[in-house]
Amino acid sequence: MLRFKVLAAVPLLCLLPACENSGSKYTPIIDGAVGPNYSNDLAYCQALASQQGTFSNNTAATAATGAAAAGGTTAVLNNKGTNVRDAALVGAVAGVAVGALQQQQNKESIIKNCMRGRGYRVVG
Template sequence: MQHYKLLITLPVVLGLAACANSGANYQPVVDGPVGPNYNADLAQCQQLAASQGALDSNAGGKAAAGAGVAAATTAVFNNEGNNVRDAAAVGALAGLTASAIDQNSKKEAIVRNCMSKRGYNVVG
């Protein structure tokens, strides 16, 4: 049974690690000409976004909510052996994944806003 838990947990953890700075590497679509400082400006804006953590400040709450909902649902519908504990762990991972996805969206927004403030016509 331990191998099954590892097979479920490992891809989620690796996925979170891979996504840690994917939002910070965002390259916005710019309408119009770009100047000679574009690459330097983009690098600085991406660095600003990367300085934010991999998880947002609500990560603990999302993990707890995911764990609680999954555990409660399992307790009601399939309460056998360690199912409730396992469901709580999977729910917590789901909450952390949701937090990481939200944080990546925020990092993309940081890059877009930063480039807009530097005078680029960011359209996407």
């Protein structure tokens, strides 16, 4: 039962970085002075990025790949009862976490490109 509780905490730990300055809440680093429209431009770009979902279209495939890789490796190397099932679960959770993190990076790219399109020199 302890193992299940630990596994349940993994997705929460992986999503913690999404709370601060990432994804659709990302604030890019601008080189140079910002004009009076900066706040409005940033809000528009963040709203545009937030229209993207939490997960990308590839998240399910990433989860399935993680489950298959972890389950298959465990079946070959250490096939003892529920080890394969547990490994597949961990692989699927890792795949979902990777998919969510990739989507957060996509949102940051949307904001950067949007701000560049409005004339800002985005450096990070």
